[in-house]
Amino acid sequence: MTETDQKIIDTSLEQARALHDNLRGMWDGDALAAFYYSVISGTMARSGPEVAKALSGMLTEVYTNTARSHVDLGKLANGFAGTPPTPAESK
Numbered sequence: 227m228t229e230t231d232q233k234i235i236d237t238s239l240e241q242a243r244a245l246h247d248n249l250r251g252m253w254d255g256d257a258l259a260a261f262y263y264s265v266i267s268g269t270m271a272r273s274g275p276e277v278a279k280a281l282s283g284m285l286t287e288v289y290t291n292t293a294r295s296h297v298d299l300g301k302l303a304n305g306f307a308g309t310p311p312t313p314a315e316s317k
Contacts, residue, residue: 270282
């Protein structure tokens with residue numbers, strides 16, 4: 227990757243971050259989800275199989291990691307949500 231390519235990526239990421247920061251203050255979660263779905267699916271459709279494959283891979287990776295962390299958090303929370311110990315168990 228050239229230095230010019232890296233600058234384009236860095237600028238694009240910063241623009242995406244700024245846009246997201248602006249939108250999340252104005253839109254609810256459903257509107258944000260619809261917006262991002264439109265952007266991602268449009269990019270896949272317009273940019274060809276290499277981009278579609280890269281985006282699909284990233285979506286799968288992030289979803290899998292997020293789902294796993296939520297399951298792990300749920301397991302942790304279940305350990306705290308049990309009934310309080312009886313006096314005999316506390317000893």
